[in-house]
Amino acid sequence: MDALDVARWQFGVTTVYHFLFVPLTIGLSVLVAILQTRWHRTGDEKYLKLTKFYGKLFLINFAMGVVTGIVQEFQFGMNWSDYSRFVGDIFGAPLAIEALVAFFLESTFIGLWIFGWDRLPKRLHLASIWAAAIGTNLSAYFILAANSFMQNPVGYRFNPDTGRAELTDFVAVLTNKVALITFPHTLAGAFLVAGSLVTTVGLWHLMRHRTSPDTDAYRYATRFGAWVVLISSTLVLLTGDIQGKIMTQVQPMKMAAAEGLYTTESPASFSVLTIGSLDGSREVFALKIPYLLSYLGTGDPNGTVHGINDLQAQYASQYGPGSYTPIIPVTYWSFRFMIGFGLAAAAIALLILWTQRKGRTPTNRWLLRAGLIMPALPLLANSFGWIFTEMGRQPWIVFGEMLTRDGVSRSVSLTEVLTSFTAFTLIYAVLAVIEFKLLIRYARAGVPDVTPTPDDTDDAERPLAFAY
Amino acid sequence: MELTTIWFLLVAVLFTGYFILEGFDFGVGMLLPVLGRDDRQRRVLINTIGPVWDGNEVWLITAGGAMFAAFPEWYATLFSGFYLPLLLILLALIARGVAFEYRHKRPEASWKRRWDHAIFWGSAIPALLWGVAFANIFRGVPLDADHEYVGGLIDLLHPYALLGGLTTLGLFLTHGAVFLALKTTGDIRHRAGTLAVRLGLGTAVVAVAFLTWTLTIRSNPAAVVLAAGAALALIGALAAARVRREGWAFTGTALAIALAVATLFTALFPNVMPSTLDPAGTLTATNAASTPYTLKIMTWVAVIFTPIVLAYQGWTYWVFRKRIGVQNIPQH
Numbered sequence: 001m002d003a004l005d006v007a008r009w010q011f012g013v014t015t016v017y018h019f020l021f022v023p024l025t026i027g028l029s030v031l032v033a034i035l036q037t038r039w040h041r042t043g044d045e046k047y048l049k050l051t052k053f054y055g056k057l058f059l060i061n062f063a064m065g066v067v068t069g070i071v072q073e074f075q076f077g078m079n080w081s082d083y084s085r086f087v088g089d090i091f092g093a094p095l096a097i098e099a100l101v102a103f104f105l106e107s108t109f110i111g112l113w114i115f116g117w118d119r120l121p122k123r124l125h126l127a128s129i130w131a132a133a134i135g136t137n138l139s140a141y142f143i144l145a146a147n148s149f150m151q152n153p154v155g156y157r158f159n160p161d162t163g164r165a166e167l168t169d170f171v172a173v174l175t176n177k178v179a180l181i182t183f184p185h186t187l188a189g190a191f192l193v194a195g196s197l198v199t200t201v202g203l204w205h206l207m208r209h210r211t212s213p214d215t216d217a218y219r220y221a222t223r224f225g226a227w228v229v230l231i232s233s234t235l236v237l238l239t240g241d242i243q244g245k246i247m248t249q250v251q252p253m254k255m256a257a258a259e260g261l262y263t264t265e266s267p268a269s270f271s272v273l274t275i276g277s278l279d280g281s282r283e284v285f286a287l288k289i290p291y292l293l294s295y296l297g298t299g300d301p302n303g304t305v306h307g308i309n310d311l312q313a314q315y316a317s318q319y320g321p322g323s324y325t326p327i328i329p330v331t332y333w334s335f336r337f338m339i340g341f342g343l344a345a346a347a348i349a350l351l352i353l354w355t356q357r358k359g360r361t362p363t364n365r366w367l368l369r370a371g372l373i374m375p376a377l378p379l380l381a382n383s384f385g386w387i388f389t390e391m392g393r394q395p396w397i398v399f400g401e402m403l404t405r406d407g408v409s410r411s412v413s414l415t416e417v418l419t420s421f422t423a424f425t426l427i428y429a430v431l432a433v434i435e436f437k438l439l440i441r442y443a444r445a446g447v448p449d450v451t452p453t454p455d456d457t458d459d460a461e462r463p464l465a466f467a468y
Numbered sequence: 469m470e471l472t473t474i475w476f477l478l479v480a481v482l483f484t485g486y487f488i489l490e491g492f493d494f495g496v497g498m499l500l501p502v503l504g505r506d507d508r509q510r511r512v513l514i515n516t517i518g519p520v521w522d523g524n525e526v527w528l529i530t531a532g533g534a535m536f537a538a539f540p541e542w543y544a545t546l547f548s549g550f551y552l553p554l555l556l557i558l559l560a561l562i563a564r565g566v567a568f569e570y571r572h573k574r575p576e577a578s579w580k581r582r583w584d585h586a587i588f589w590g591s592a593i594p595a596l597l598w599g600v601a602f603a604n605i606f607r608g609v610p611l612d613a614d615h616e617y618v619g620g621l622i623d624l625l626h627p628y629a630l631l632g633g634l635t636t637l638g639l640f641l642t643h644g645a646v647f648l649a650l651k652t653t654g655d656i657r658h659r660a661g662t663l664a665v666r667l668g669l670g671t672a673v674v675a676v677a678f679l680t681w682t683l684t685i686r687s688n689p690a691a692v693v694l695a696a697g698a699a700l701a702l703i704g705a706l707a708a709a710r711v712r713r714e715g716w717a718f719t720g721t722a723l724a725i726a727l728a729v730a731t732l733f734t735a736l737f738p739n740v741m742p743s744t745l746d747p748a749g750t751l752t753a754t755n756a757a758s759t760p761y762t763l764k765i766m767t768w769v770a771v772i773f774t775p776i777v778l779a780y781q782g783w784t785y786w787v788f789r790k791r792i793g794v795q796n797i798p799q800h
Contacts, residue, residue: 088540
């Protein structure tokens with residue numbers, strides 16, 4: 001084990017952890033904004049209750065996304081300083097723009113929304129949650145544009161005098177085809193998480209309180225969340241399909257690694273499941289769908305999909321001797337887990353909607369159990385998706401330009417990076433337990449009472465509408 | 469003006485904005501156990517910064533991002549070189565941010581006490597370490613010809629750097645006390661005002677010593693004027709705090725922080741991180757910079773969006789301009 005390995009583990013752990021909270025922030029900000037808009041339009045108190053209820057869960061999660069995000073901003077410089085030097089001319093710009101354009105909008109207006117219930121006119125207060133939601137969703141675009149440069153570098157040239165990659169076309173970086181498709185895919189994945197949470201919590205209360213004044217609110221929430229899950233899972237599939245074709249063009253090795261496809265095939269079949277060794281030398285059981293991989297990768301059922309061995313040979317002659325193959329079991333299984341967990345969430349959502357058809361109330365205990373694990377499924381799908389896409393990029397940190405091992409900070413010792421890795425892992429683990437328990441506690445508490453308190457005190461004496 | 473100079477200025481402005489805004493957040497956090505005698509009082513203190521602390525912290529993220537975009541070498545050398553202090557700052561900011569949000573989420577006194585510790589240490593550690601870090605940036609650190617940091621942790625704990633840490637700690641404490649005097653009513657307001665004067669006197673001594681030492685390391689006439697201005701602003705702030713002119717006192721401490729940061733950056737220019745070993749290792753606004761093309765794009769982005777951000781952040785402060793006191797804290 002050396003500093004490089006630990007730095008990679010730290011980046012993996014802190015990033016996957018950060019992205020447990022981000023999807024919920026991205027999705028739930030919009031869903032809460034929609035609920036508040038419904039209240040604004042209809043005046044129906046049920047929507048106000050749901051806004052406040054899910055708003056509270058949103059904020060418990062939001063704090064974690066914010067504080068773990070600060071680490072991400074500085075980790076490039078701390079642990080990947082040679083990478084930062086090499087790509088800073090290109091990579092820094094979207095990060096700076098993300099902060100200036102998106103994070104300020106998000107953080108400022110979230111403060112206005114939290115504390116502004118009685119300080120702002122209703123319309124402005126509603127606009128605040130929308131501004132925060134827009135800021136959050138916008139931030140995803142800039143960071144994904146930065147990440148897409150690592151997958152498919154565009155709009156730059158290598159300057160041999162300075163030894164770094166230099167920006168030549170910023171519009172090309174922002175309209176990188178990988179970024180354009182990864183953005184909707186990631187957002188849809190985020191709404192899958194948010195929709196699942198809304199559904200789960202709604203369903204739990206609906207099945208507990210069959211006849212309470214709030215039954216109607218929970219019924220609405222369950223259906224609303226389930227529809228969000230269904231729509232976003234459809235979008236995840238559609239965008240994922242396009243993404244697969246782009247990936248086959250720009251990172252063929254990643255596609256081959258996703259499939260464990262060692263030899264070039266035309267037509268290529270899609271492996272649903274393989275038991276045994278992935279290189280086919282000891283295949284115990286394999287379920288394959290003919291033509292499907294060719295179709296997924298190229299759009300043509302008879303299209304050629306390049307295999308790992310051919311690509312390895314090609315890269316070795318292009319970039320010099322060395323291994324250019326990712327860790328195949330990691331890419332193969334993370335790709336399958338991503339798809340599998342995502343589909344499972346969609347299936348449960350469909351089931352929940354079916355059991356509620358024509359205003360029925362679901363009663364099956366198994367449905368409730370399935371519903372309760374539902375938010376974990378898209379979270380896992382998101383995490384495996386990121387593990388797949390980043391591990392599938394290896395050994396490159398910038399595809400075709402810089403190897404991961406060349407990007408690490410030379411001045412940071414093994415002891416230092418072990419210290420930070422241990423510290424982040426510990427504090428993150430503790431906070432995860434605290435956050436999870438709080439979410440459960442506030443999810444159980446149910447929708448709040450929104451009857452306005454009689455306003456007989458003057459303004460200076462009146463309690464704040466919200467206080468920490 | 470050259471683009472690299474503009475970006476040197478912008479990075480300086482972003483860090484100045486960060487220290488002014490999060491400076492009083494840190495001060496409030498550190499004064500929590502001092503001025504908050506019971507839970508309701510502590511909640512008053514926290515709620516003075518409740519709506520704004522997150523937006524204030526984004527100044528740091530933007531400063532870091534701007535440094536990365538405009539001066540990648542500076543960003544890379546600084547954050548890999550100051551690894552452990554920066555790690556401590558990050559851990560502190562994590563604990564503190566979560567603490568604000570979670571402290572009131574459970575009723576138990578032990579739960580709140582733990583988060584109060586997180587808020588205190590999460591404010592005190594960065595308040596001290598930012599001063600240590602900037603004093604080191606200014607004084608210079610061991611950088612080899614590749615601009616790699618070759619020193620250890622101990623090289624960052626030079627007496628000058630520690631004095632820098634005490635200076636930011638004192639300035640933020642004073643700034644926070646003045647802010648609380650400005651934003652609260654009743655007993656807390658009174659005690660915060662009294663404390664501000666006392667803290668400010670100690671801080672003035674430390675800050676003057678630090679700025680004088682700074683000017684002996686490297687200096688130019690503009691830096692001397694700025695340093696003198698910082699001292700005057702701080703003294704003016706204390707005078708205003710003494711007669712309970714809290715608005716003026718806050719303007720004074722904000723100005724003192726701005727001028728002190730400006731002193732460092734002005735005397736530092738055109739270097740951004742001098743090397744104490746090999747002069748070839750010194751990072752300057754020129755050799756650390758991105759290409760003119762990148763800087764030009766970023767300049768346009770900054771020109772368009774900075775005024776917008778300032779407008780809505782300023783408006784937030786206007787929305788939450790009212791003082792609060794224990795009577796405004798809801799029962800639940």
